[in-house]
Every structure is written in C-alpha cells, then in structure tokens.
Amino acid sequence: MTSALDITRAVNPPRAAFLDFPLGHTTGKPREPELQREILIGALSSFETMTAPGSVKELPFRWSEDEGWKAKAFAEGDERAARHDTPQYQDEEDRRRAEQGGPPSCPVCRS
Amino acid sequence: MGPVDYIPRIRDNYARLGYKAYNWVEHRDTAPWAPLCKPLSECRLGMVASGGIYVAGQVAFHHKDDTSIREIPADVDTKDLRATHFAYDLSDARTDPNVVFPIDTLRRLVREGFLGGLSSRFHTFMGGIYSSRRVTEDLAPRLTGRFREDGVDAVLLVPV
Numbered sequence: 001m002t003s004a005l006d007i008t009r010a011v012n013p014p015r016a017a018f019l020d021f022p023l024g025h026t027t028g029k030p031r032e033p034e035l036q037r038e039i040l041i042g043a044l045s046s047f048e049t050m051t052a053p054g055s056v057k058e059l060p061f062r063w064s065e066d067e068g069w070k071a072k073a074f075a076e077g078d079e080r081a082a083r084h085d086t087p088q089y090q091d092e093e094d095r096r097r098a099e100q101g102g103p104p105s106c107p108v109c110r111s
Numbered sequence: 112m113g114p115v116d117y118i119p120r121i122r123d124n125y126a127r128l129g130y131k132a133y134n135w136v137e138h139r140d141t142a143p144w145a146p147l148c149k150p151l152s153e154c155r156l157g158m159v160a161s162g163g164i165y166v167a168g169q170v171a172f173h174h175k176d177d178t179s180i181r182e183i184p185a186d187v188d189t190k191d192l193r194a195t196h197f198a199y200d201l202s203d204a205r206t207d208p209n210v211v212f213p214i215d216t217l218r219r220l221v222r223e224g225f226l227g228g229l230s231s232r233f234h235t236f237m238g239g240i241y242s243s244r245r246v247t248e249d250l251a252p253r254l255t256g257r258f259r260e261d262g263v264d265a266v267l268l269v270p271v
Contacts, residue, residue, distance in 0.1 A: 010118065029203070036209050044151060
C-alpha cells in the first residue's frame, strides 16, 4: 500500500497499490468499514493479477471531490514533532500499564 | 489534480528545520519478483505496518530512529491498539486504527473467504528511521525472519 506515489516509485517494490489519500490514511477513512474493505480488496487482488515486477495499481478512490487537502499538504509543510528517544505513549494509562508490566520479555524488540 | 510529490516537499522541510539532507532510497534495478502460486483464498497473509501502532501494555515506540518491532496478535482487541508517531496527524488513526493498520478489515476478508487466513501475529515499527542502512541491514532482515517463522504466503506492507 502507499499514499506517497513518488516515494514508492523511487523504492520500486515488486507490487504496489496507490491510494491517493492524505498521509495517515494508507488503508482508508476512519469508521468507514465498507470503504476500507473495498480498498483492501482492490489492493490485495493485485497479488493475483500483477505479472510484472514494479507494477503499481492506482486505486479508484478519492478522498474528497475538491481535493483541497493536496493544496493544504503543500502549503502547510510539516513541522514534525521533536524526536524524543524515550517511549511516546498515546496516554498516561498506557505508560502505567507498560511500566507495571515489569521488564519486557524480549530485550531486543522490547515487546 | 495529480498525486502530491512528497520527496521535494520533505526535502524542503528538512532543509528548513536544519536537518542534513536525507538520502532517498532509489532502486533502479528491476524489482525482485516471487509469483504467488495459489489463490488468495488459500493464502495465509501477514502484515507489517510502520505507523507506530502498539498494544496497550507494550512499551511505546520512541521517535528517534527507533528500529524496534512490536508483535501484534492477530486476535487483538482493536480497542487496545494505540498509535504514536512524529510525522503524521494521529487523530484518525487513534479514532480507528484500521486507517493505518487494517486489522478488522483483514479479519472480515477471512470470514468472507477472500483470504485463506492470517498470520497468528503481525509486526509494527516506527518508520521515520533516518538511516536507510539501518533499515536494510538491521530492521528488514529481522522482519523477513519473522515472516519465515510465521509461515506466511504473502505480506501486506502498510507504510504511512
């Protein structure tokens, strides 16, 4: 899957399916399970239909009629959050649960 | 309107933030190819996603060249999935993780018979690793080793 066609074409994977949605929505819109299903069927069926390495299937879904999000993506840039090297929990309850759970079972991947 | 060109946009942002230029990965050779020799309805599918998804109770990812991997059980309760990342707007992923980690969608496609089955576990990582060498020489081989252990026929890659 990809929402960044130029990056994917540069990487040149064996197979790709391009969904022209804003970053952070590689496999669909939130709480739209029917759309999410159609997107994945469109992408996964490429396993059976693609015959040449480097193929990219452009999925026929649009984020919105006017595509104003693209102009916004260019205009705003992205500031990027500071890159902390300590765990960045979604919420404090997650931190408490992880820290009470004792040392991670796998010292390599910390899962 | 055509697709957004992210490479020049990110290059400009990095320059503005004072980062050194990122060496974009560019593979000009023909991509490797492994044909899928049976229908999807008979395949066991794996998944790897780079959107920073973890399960409540696991140590969260950090945001500075984190090459660690989290193992997500295929039968995880979707409500227990969390998202952390420095480079994209997390609000929709936190509302519905399926936008970057399509777990419910895949389980439904198995119930419907479109897919034969799923790996017993999926794998997530942070992405945004500044060194492509660390990805190629360290992270990617660990991931492919896990796919072999998992006995999957194909893997869905979900970057952000």
